[in-house]
């Protein structure tokens with residue numbers, strides 16, 4: 001469906017469009033008939049911020065089993081304990097997932113194989129950073145590694161697992177696997193003709209906001225390409241977006257902030273940002289309302305939205321293809337091959 005919304009892409013990628021949706025577009029109610037009793041969900045980065053609120057949304061609808069996928073056992077246990085107090089009848093477990101390490105991603109996916117069913121997975125963990133930093137294990141820049149490369153690997157690993165579990169029970173609806181993107185991707189610009197990874201790993205090119213929105217653009221491109229080879233009767237894959245949301249851990253890492261980061265951005269977030277429950281309700285809608293029309297698409301502001309304008313052009317299609325090739329080459333050379341992927 002996102003592929004048919006080209007005419008709306010310019011508005012979504014405008015400052016006015018961004019301000020309008022932040023201030024005047026409000027959550028739609030979830031029909032009272034929707035219940036998640038008996039179902040299982042995985043949420044990455046569920047120890048705080050939007051992931052934690054998404055967990056509460058799902059549990060409020062009666063979700064029976066939740067996997068809180070986090071990089072710190074202590075933070076995960078502390079979140080799980082709060083959730084168990086609020087939802088005593090749910091089965092809530094903590095599972096370690098560190099997106100800076102492909103082995104950790106693979107080990108996590110292997111543990112997911114043991115779950116009896118997986119109805120929903122929200123790949124929410126992500127970050128932005130004011131400083132360029134290399135991931136020791138892969139030599140890639142950390143934001144690119146976390147938001148894109150390791151998330152792409154997890155998408156590839158979870159897809160066949162979730163499909164398989166659904167195949168064992170034909171009465172189930174297709175499972176939904178959604179990765180958390182950002183509408184900042186509408187402002188990304190990236191030239192298609194040259195290799196992508198060296199540019200994402202180049203400290204001279206690095207700025208916090210550019211790296212973040214490029215990483216989220218790539219996530220959208222990757223999901224749209226992955227969806228082409230999946231039948232939405234078997235599994236629905238999408239990207240969802242909370243919109244600018246205040247009160248999460250998101251901007252805490254800025255070292256020596258300048259005037260804009262110290263005063264203007266916080267003011268902007270305060271004035272325009274959604275509350276965490278409102279932002280996270282977008283995830284819930286992507287899972288239970290989005291349906292097959294959201295397959296391969298972008299779910300934001302409680303509905304299906306267009307891709308960035310670039311993705312409708314030949315240049316954007318070329319970039320998507322190059323990204324896919326570079327990503328598969330990277331991931332095939334990792335120990336991630338220990339599990340069967342969907343390609």
Ligand SMILES: NC(=O)c1ccc[n+]([C@@H]2O[C@H](COP(=O)([O-])OP(=O)(O)OC[C@H]3O[C@@H](n4cnc5c(N)ncnc54)[C@H](OP(=O)(O)O)[C@@H]3O)[C@@H](O)[C@H]2O)c1
Nearest residue numbers: 045049050071098099100124125126182244245248249250
């Ligand atoms: N807040 C916004 O305005 C906004 C807008 C659009 C999209 N988003 C997206 O929403 C998602 C959640 O962000 P948030 O605002 O809720 O921020 P947050 O409170 O900082 O949550 C981010 C989560 O990601 C986890 N994480 C970071 N690096 C990780 C790694 N290497 N391995 C495993 N987990 C890792 C964090 O774990 P630790 O607690 O251990 O650091 C944390 O649980 C992100 O993908 C973000 O890009 C946010």
